[in-house]
Amino acid sequence: MAEVPITIADEARAWLLAGEAALIVRNATRNGCCGGSAGVPVAEPGIPCDIDDYRVIEVDGIAVHLDPGITISKPLTVRLESFLGLRHLFVEGAELASGRD
Amino acid sequence: MQRTDEPDIREGMGFFERYLSVWVALAIVAGIAMGQWLPVVPDVLSRFEYAQVSIPVAVLIWAMIFPMMVQIDFAAIAGVRRQPRGLIVTTTINWLVKPFTMFMIAWFFLLVVFEPLIETGLAREYLAGAILLGAAPCTAMVFVWSYLTRGDAAYTLVQVSLNDIIMLFAFAPIVMFLLGLSNMIVPWETIALSVVLYIVIPLAAGYATRRWVITQHGSEYFDNVFMRRLAPVTPIGLILTLVLLFAFQGEVILQNPLHIVLIAVPLILQTFLIFAIAYGWAMAWRVPHSVAAPGAMIGASNFFELAVAAAIALFGLQSGAALATVVGVLVEVPLMLGLVKIANRTRRYFPAEAST
Numbered sequence: 001m002a003e004v005p006i007t008i009a010d011e012a013r014a015w016l017l018a019g020e021a022a023l024i025v026r027n028a029t030r031n032g033c034c035g036g037s038a039g040v041p042v043a044e045p046g047i048p049c050d051i052d053d054y055r056v057i058e059v060d061g062i063a064v065h066l067d068p069g070i071t072i073s074k075p076l077t078v079r080l081e082s083f084l085g086l087r088h089l090f091v092e093g094a095e096l097a098s099g100r101d
Numbered sequence: 102m103q104r105t106d107e108p109d110i111r112e113g114m115g116f117f118e119r120y121l122s123v124w125v126a127l128a129i130v131a132g133i134a135m136g137q138w139l140p141v142v143p144d145v146l147s148r149f150e151y152a153q154v155s156i157p158v159a160v161l162i163w164a165m166i167f168p169m170m171v172q173i174d175f176a177a178i179a180g181v182r183r184q185p186r187g188l189i190v191t192t193t194i195n196w197l198v199k200p201f202t203m204f205m206i207a208w209f210f211l212l213v214v215f216e217p218l219i220e221t222g223l224a225r226e227y228l229a230g231a232i233l234l235g236a237a238p239c240t241a242m243v244f245v246w247s248y249l250t251r252g253d254a255a256y257t258l259v260q261v262s263l264n265d266i267i268m269l270f271a272f273a274p275i276v277m278f279l280l281g282l283s284n285m286i287v288p289w290e291t292i293a294l295s296v297v298l299y300i301v302i303p304l305a306a307g308y309a310t311r312r313w314v315i316t317q318h319g320s321e322y323f324d325n326v327f328m329r330r331l332a333p334v335t336p337i338g339l340i341l342t343l344v345l346l347f348a349f350q351g352e353v354i355l356q357n358p359l360h361i362v363l364i365a366v367p368l369i370l371q372t373f374l375i376f377a378i379a380y381g382w383a384m385a386w387r388v389p390h391s392v393a394a395p396g397a398m399i400g401a402s403n404f405f406e407l408a409v410a411a412a413i414a415l416f417g418l419q420s421g422a423a424l425a426t427v428v429g430v431l432v433e434v435p436l437m438l439g440l441v442k443i444a445n446r447t448r449r450y451f452p453a454e455a456s457t
Contacts, residue, residue, distance in 0.1 A: 028324035035118030088179035
């Protein structure tokens with residue numbers, strides 16, 4: 001299995017380790033108002049419902065479930081950001097994908 | 102490191118959306134034909150009213166707007182401190198520049214340059230439609246434009262969330278102010294009602310639906326099953342709204358077919374101007390291209406469903422304002438695909454990466 005260039009920033013890793021130590025990185029569909037859609041890469045804690053649809057790799061003690069639809073043209077970093085008490089994971093370096101099948 | 106190959110437009114946009122202008126034009130023809138030869142349809146539909154709100158129109162407008170609101174991820178606002186230069190450019194242009202340049206350009210063309218061609222009262226209604234378009238930057242289609250310009254996905258999410266939150270509070274005051282400058286006095290209650298009906302209610306319903314579906318079925322189901330099923334609702338709602346709208350105002354078009362072209366002139370100029378200002382500013386500020394392109398696209402493109410809805414709510418189906426917002430829909434996709442090409446061909450003038 002080829003190595004996937006993905007790292008998890010320290011804050012994100014600590015937050016994930018406090019929970020299930022599992023991460024999903026997948027494309028989320030966003031529809032355009034004129035029609036059309038795009039796959040927006042998102043990161044969220046947890047284990048996917050259908051684990052068979054994902055590639056699972058371990059990164060620094062975190063089980064990363066990677067959507068094969070994610071376009072990886074450069075190394076990805078998963079980071080945690082917070083604002084007014086709101087915490088949110090995001091994928092740095094990922095590109096939008098075509099929303100069409 | 103950045104990719105310089107351009108995504109194929111067909112990967113981001115299907116047949117329907119690439120030729121949206123054609124379907125809009127056909128909807129206009131179909132609506133006019135219905136108004137002329139099947140007037141019973143608009144007559145019957147116009148009877149379904151409650152508190153002066155047309156129920157069929159309200160349903161169609163909700164069908165257009167709800168699917169856009171349901172996909173807003175407010176949690177993404179947590180990234181507001183990321184790429185601050187990109188967010189400063191796009192927020193300033195969207196809310197402090199765009200509404201006012203739209204007003205000035207539309208006023209200059211519709212009330213000065215085209216004064217011999219458009220009756221003043223009608224020109225003011227067209228100006229009102231342009232104001233509504235100018236106060237409603239794009240909220241959803243920017244994901245597609247961002248994909249087509251290899252935009253930064255995480256940044257695009259943040260700028261859309263921030264823009265949606267600002268729109269909640271800024272749309273009505275800006276519209277009120279600019280309509281006032283145009284001597285178009287609309288009661289506060291009417292504007293407030295249209296904001297509640299066509300922003301607050303769809304947004305609240307969208308948020309509640311999003312939470313419920315995610316709680317019941319998970320976020321993957323929401324994003325990749327629920328959202329895909331909902332995808333056709335907005336374009337269908339849009340086309341049906343246009344058919345109905347032109348069934349009501351066919352006479353205006355038949356008497357003034359040239360007006361569609363005249364209205365398009367300031368809208369096209371405004372689109373290029375706003376893109377040029379935002380994109381040029383981002384370039385001068387050394388914002389990376391993956392941020393500059395979606396940052397400029399969001400202001401150039403319009404949330405025209407909201408503009409159409411507000412025009413109908415404030416001025417009526419048969420108003421010139423409603424017609425002007427529809428012209429916005431007519432020119433949107435070809436214009437934005439032109440800007441996508443410009444953005445992709447000027448990528449080399451931007452830094453590949455930057456830690457703004």
